[in-house]
Amino acid sequence: MVDLPRCRLxxxxxxxxxxxxVAAQVRERSAVPSTIVGLTRGGWVPARLLADRLGxxxxxSLRAQHWGVTATPTGDAQLTEGLSGTVEGLHVLxxxxxxxxxxxxxxxxxxxxxxxxxxxxSATFLHITHSKFAPTYFAEEIPRDRWVWVVFPWNYxxxxxxxxxxxxEVGQGxxxxxxxxxxxxxxxxxxxDLERLARYVPFG
Amino acid sequence: MVDLPRCRLxxxxxxxxxxxxVAAQVRERSAVPSTIVGLTRGGWVPARLLADRLGxxxxxSLRAQHWGVTATPTGDAQLTEGLSGTVEGLHVLxxxxxxxxxxxxxxxxxxxxxxxxxxxxSATFLHITHSKFAPTYFAEEIPRDRWVWVVFPWNYxxxxxxxxxxxxEVGQGxxxxxxxxxxxxxxxxxxxDLERLARYVPFG
Numbered sequence: 329m330v331d332l333p334r335c336r337l338x339x340x341x342x343x344x345x346x347x348x349x350v351a352a353q354v355r356e357r358s359a360v361p362s363t364i365v366g367l368t369r370g371g372w373v374p375a376r377l378l379a380d381r382l383g384x385x386x387x388x389s390l391r392a393q394h395w396g397v398t399a400t401p402t403g404d405a406q407l408t409e410g411l412s413g414t415v416e417g418l419h420v421l422x423x424x425x426x427x428x429x430x431x432x433x434x435x436x437x438x439x440x441x442x443x444x445x446x447x448x449x450s451a452t453f454l455h456i457t458h459s460k461f462a463p464t465y466f467a468e469e470i471p472r473d474r475w476v477w478v479v480f481p482w483n484y485x486x487x488x489x490x491x492x493x494x495x496x497e498v499g500q501g502x503x504x505x506x507x508x509x510x511x512x513x514x515x516x517x518x519x520x521d522l523e524r525l526a527r528y529v530p531f532g
Numbered sequence: 533m534v535d536l537p538r539c540r541l542x543x544x545x546x547x548x549x550x551x552x553x554v555a556a557q558v559r560e561r562s563a564v565p566s567t568i569v570g571l572t573r574g575g576w577v578p579a580r581l582l583a584d585r586l587g588x589x590x591x592x593s594l595r596a597q598h599w600g601v602t603a604t605p606t607g608d609a610q611l612t613e614g615l616s617g618t619v620e621g622l623h624v625l626x627x628x629x630x631x632x633x634x635x636x637x638x639x640x641x642x643x644x645x646x647x648x649x650x651x652x653x654s655a656t657f658l659h660i661t662h663s664k665f666a667p668t669y670f671a672e673e674i675p676r677d678r679w680v681w682v683v684f685p686w687n688y689x690x691x692x693x694x695x696x697x698x699x700x701e702v703g704q705g706x707x708x709x710x711x712x713x714x715x716x717x718x719x720x721x722x723x724x725d726l727e728r729l730a731r732y733v734p735f736g
Contacts, residue, residue: 411616486584486587
């Protein structure tokens with residue numbers, strides 16, 4: 329059975345709304361942090377958007393490498409590169425796009441704590457209830473029994489590539505792939521996007 | 533005279549279009565890099581979007597600190613923190629949002645070269661012709677005599693804050709500030725955005 333999960337395509341308007349919601353929670357419940365730590369790769373856009381809304385000038389990168397594949401609810405996370413700047417004595421907000429298993433964010437927060445900040449909080453745009461780790465702030469919760477693979481605007485082409493390569497196993501050709509993505513994943517992909525993908529990825 | 537430059541508000545649709553254009557140039561003229569270096573803070577979103585379009589799994593951060601203020605065409609750039617990961621022997625694409633003076637990107641590329649990559653290229657979404665340094669790839673050129681301050685979606689609130697605090701010097705109150713931003717900067721700012729800003733920033 330080909331793994332073609334139900335997906336939810338998110339838009340930039342969703343993203344801006346999530347950033348607004350998280351920033352409002354931070355301002356309401358806490359002081360504004362002095363440094364935002366963005367996890368690679370999913371946390372970079374959320375980190376930048378939260379920095380803008382909170383007026384935080386310093387963003388620091390932390391590499392969290394998932395040893396899994398797109399669109400599986402499981403898969404271990406492992407930190408392979410450290411913080412790109414010091415956080416010692418600082419109030420830090422660690423940011424990722426989503427807590428799915430929660431492994432990445434849990435590892436990241438533990439890693440940041442080892443670097444002796446004055447205070448660590450965490451934030452994601454989305455939080456799936458079965459996650460082992462709950463972020464301090466999140467914009468929207470997805471109940472476990474309504475798990476979907478969220479396609480973010482900064483991961484659209486990668487997700488589409490991964491999904492299309494699986495859909496090919498169900499049936500070849502752009503139109504067949506498109507129908508499979510619609511029926512199995514709930515994704516309505518413009519034909520032009522699949523034509524563009526077909527230039528680099530063989531699924532025709 | 534209060535410094536209120538002509539501005540151009542960019543949208544997420546602009547951003548996606550720029551990312552598409554730069555990614556197409558990279559694929560046409562070069563091999564796909566193995567690592568993308570995103571400059572803080574302006575380069576993080578472009579870096580993430582190019583990584584998605586080019587299928588690049590590894591993004592590395594490089595901190596480039598501008599010692600200037602929002603919306604001035606001049607101002608020195610200085611690298612204050614190094615690369616968050618190694619680039620030795622790799623094909624690297626260094627990414628920022630815009631080359632204005634060109635100082636940040638020139639410094640960043642020189643810094644990356646010192647880390648002995650196999651190959652270094654650079655990319656920005658926008659390139660202003662008076663820039664001292666031209667990136668290898670850019671989506672759109674702005675001629676020097678049509679210089680504008682580009683407000684990116686990831687810098688909207690910071691830019692709006694900086695501009696509104698200057699507009700207050702022309703005349704106080706949300707409606708007056710709004711009119712000043714429209715007349716002097718060419719920015720049509722929703723009143724709700726200024727009301728939101730007024731909760732944190734005093735310009736009423």
